[in-house]
Amino acid sequence: MKQEFTISVFTEDHIGILGQITIILTRRQINIESFTASESAVKGVYLLTIVVNTTGEMVQKVARQMEKLIDVLKVFVHTSDQIIYQEIALFKVTTNGLMSGNVIDHIVRSHNARILEVSPEYMVIEKTGNKKEIAELLSQLEPYGLLQFAKSGRVAITKQVKELNAYLKEMDEANRYKTEPTFN
Amino acid sequence: MKTEQEKEKATMELNGQEHITGAEAILQCLIEEGVDTIFGYPGGAIMPVYDKLMDYEDRLRHILTRHEQGAAHAAQAYAMVTGRPGICFATSGPGATNLVTGIANAFLDSVPVVFITAQVVSGLIGTDAFQETDIIGVSMPVTKWNCQVKKPQDIPEVIAKAFYIAKTGRPGPVLVDITKDAQLEKLKFKYKKCDYIRSYNPHIPLHTKAIESAAIMINHAERPLILAGHGVLISGAEDELKAFAEKTGIPVASTLLGLSGFPSDHRLFTGLLGMHGNYGPNLLTNEADLIIAVGMRFDDRVTGNLKKYAKKATIIHIEIDEAEINKNIIVDVEIHNDAKEALKCLIPLVKENSFEKWIREFRICDKIEYEKVIKPETKPDKGEIRMGEVVALISEITKGEAIIVTDVGQNQMFAARYYKFSHPNSLVTSGGMGTMGFGLPAGIGAKIGRPDKAVVTFVGDGGLQMTIQEMGTILQYNVPVKIIVLNNNYLGMVRQWQDMFFNKRYASTELVNPDFVMIANAYNIPAKKVSKREELKSSLEEMLAEDGPFLLDIVIEKEGNVFPMVEPGSSVSEVRLTY
Numbered sequence: 106m107k108q109e110f111t112i113s114v115f116t117e118d119h120i121g122i123l124g125q126i127t128i129i130l131t132r133r134q135i136n137i138e139s140f141t142a143s144e145s146a147v148k149g150v151y152l153l154t155i156v157v158n159t160t161g162e163m164v165q166k167v168a169r170q171m172e173k174l175i176d177v178l179k180v181f182v183h184t185s186d187q188i189i190y191q192e193i194a195l196f197k198v199t200t201n202g203l204m205s206g207n208v209i210d211h212i213v214r215s216h217n218a219r220i221l222e223v224s225p226e227y228m229v230i231e232k233t234g235n236k237k238e239i240a241e242l243l244s245q246l247e248p249y250g251l252l253q254f255a256k257s258g259r260v261a262i263t264k265q266v267k268e269l270n271a272y273l274k275e276m277d278e279a280n281r282y283k284t285e286p287t288f289n
Numbered sequence: 290m291k292t293e294q295e296k297e298k299a300t301m302e303l304n305g306q307e308h309i310t311g312a313e314a315i316l317q318c319l320i321e322e323g324v325d326t327i328f329g330y331p332g333g334a335i336m337p338v339y340d341k342l343m344d345y346e347d348r349l350r351h352i353l354t355r356h357e358q359g360a361a362h363a364a365q366a367y368a369m370v371t372g373r374p375g376i377c378f379a380t381s382g383p384g385a386t387n388l389v390t391g392i393a394n395a396f397l398d399s400v401p402v403v404f405i406t407a408q409v410v411s412g413l414i415g416t417d418a419f420q421e422t423d424i425i426g427v428s429m430p431v432t433k434w435n436c437q438v439k440k441p442q443d444i445p446e447v448i449a450k451a452f453y454i455a456k457t458g459r460p461g462p463v464l465v466d467i468t469k470d471a472q473l474e475k476l477k478f479k480y481k482k483c484d485y486i487r488s489y490n491p492h493i494p495l496h497t498k499a500i501e502s503a504a505i506m507i508n509h510a511e512r513p514l515i516l517a518g519h520g521v522l523i524s525g526a527e528d529e530l531k532a533f534a535e536k537t538g539i540p541v542a543s544t545l546l547g548l549s550g551f552p553s554d555h556r557l558f559t560g561l562l563g564m565h566g567n568y569g570p571n572l573l574t575n576e577a578d579l580i581i582a583v584g585m586r587f588d589d590r591v592t593g594n595l596k597k598y599a600k601k602a603t604i605i606h607i608e609i610d611e612a613e614i615n616k617n618i619i620v621d622v623e624i625h626n627d628a629k630e631a632l633k634c635l636i637p638l639v640k641e642n643s644f645e646k647w648i649r650e651f652r653i654c655d656k657i658e659y660e661k662v663i664k665p666e667t668k669p670d671k672g673e674i675r676m677g678e679v680v681a682l683i684s685e686i687t688k689g690e691a692i693i694v695t696d697v698g699q700n701q702m703f704a705a706r707y708y709k710f711s712h713p714n715s716l717v718t719s720g721g722m723g724t725m726g727f728g729l730p731a732g733i734g735a736k737i738g739r740p741d742k743a744v745v746t747f748v749g750d751g752g753l754q755m756t757i758q759e760m761g762t763i764l765q766y767n768v769p770v771k772i773i774v775l776n777n778n779y780l781g782m783v784r785q786w787q788d789m790f791f792n793k794r795y796a797s798t799e800l801v802n803p804d805f806v807m808i809a810n811a812y813n814i815p816a817k818k819v820s821k822r823e824e825l826k827s828s829l830e831e832m833l834a835e836d837g838p839f840l841l842d843i844v845i846e847k848e849g850n851v852f853p854m855v856e857p858g859s860s861v862s863e864v865r866l867t868y
Contacts, residue, residue, distance in 0.1 A: 169612040
């Protein structure tokens, strides 16, 4: 059965790594629901957070193929309950539409959103939350004349206790354990 | 010619002392890695490297092929028979894109080849300059790793990394793309071999727990079967595999690329797996209660229909590439390790055993296959010459001592089925990709890699013409490779499928061929055409006795088919013996 998975890929800073990772998903016909990239807590190590909708079996296969890439350090696959995650959305709505009564105040407060900019023509509202919360706010704002809507990809922090640094240390130790190169 | 000491001195002086051009640094890196042979083709962007190569002729032998694809295949074959990475040069643009089939072929068959391509000057990259191709983007899905170098001082480090990646772990092709300005500018040369990359660990600690559970299963199995793949040869585990099989008494079957990893005449050898493999190992895969897969990847040509594959068996998978484990079939015990290391650890844990009753079942299958398929194919007394009898004769005359190179199609299947391999790495074939045109250039690469061995290349009349220009390479370097054209005037394997699955509608598979003897002669290659059975053996002997290259054009029965066959979509146990 298909479900949502968040794949966290820790990589070295190598040009082309994004291409290599997307090729793996493309070959398996897996759509990327969201994709974000940033430097991780470890300097020089980048974290790509990819949200996909696929089967548990398939996500394991692509995760192993990603981890096989030379410049990938570690890949983690998580279901939504194993991570803390947020997305950020920006809404641009007509000022006229929202100014009638105290609608705006109510909507912004009840959704824990905030207003970033107000001009005579439009307002920009920011909402940080999960997909569902953002969708709810979107549906409430739509009737008031939505001019633009933009949403970020997912950023996620795992609930697991073991951090990347521990893995890096382990990998480093394993790498020091050396058998003879096999093809020489 | 410089003496060894002078060469060494020259190298030492270069190390960290002198400023040299990027082009020279590339060559110096190759020498540091122990390279002595390069296959390649020059062009505009790579001219600085070729210019320098003239000064290195005493240390680096360059084989100029007639097409970059030929250089790629030759470099791969060289790697397969020597166990050392093959080296291949090409220029930017079309030079680089012509390599792609060869790169992909090496990638699917896990062969270490270091491809060095030239790139237009860095300022022009991205502008669609003359002969500019984004070869990094193009080769990304078919290389183990690739990297573009724009600064001369980066050359040593990147090439060192390329070699390390190509030959360790599951080997594979790597590509380094070097801009023309980086070749021309100078750097202070210092070389250090790479033995560590943080994000890449080919040295996997032994999974002793998994190996222990595997041993328990092996000790309790009643109908176990070993499937030996290319990984056995890559890790050099032939002796360990033999020791393991002999101690446990477990029969061994081989994948196409695993052939020659276990002696063909060994009492425990049951033959080739897969679509045109032997009857016994295919049929009895589905009767086994335990499968021990060593260095193989359960390719669809091996497994047939996955839904009906080895359903009675518990599966132990020894494989260095974790991404291959549980990819096609779900296994019970994962041993994510090098085949040699894992077998070494496993041998003391398994008990001495024998499975005579189980092995007898294979022998019964062998008998059936012999009567229905092998005997009529290898010992026909009437009709035209058959591919099987040619291969069987070569096997007999060379006593299994030759290196066999094949093209792709029927010639390949017959060579794999009927040659009796007795030495590791004595089959060079295009497995995963199935690249027609591989045979001739691969034969050249194999012979250059192992001049001490007889190298016999089997090609069909179709595949030969895909890379026939490489006869020019044979001419130029007098490469004493023996070429056997199994000529049936058809694209035989495709015609067989048309025969079996497309109502005998032979769409675009019949070939009108030139006179191959005349063509060979034009390249100064002695050649002969044979169409009568009584001349066959003496002609093969004549060919093998020749000091130089030789081409034998053998007229084969036009509509011969390869059997047994596991039809696409069928289960391995539905293997067919006849039409």
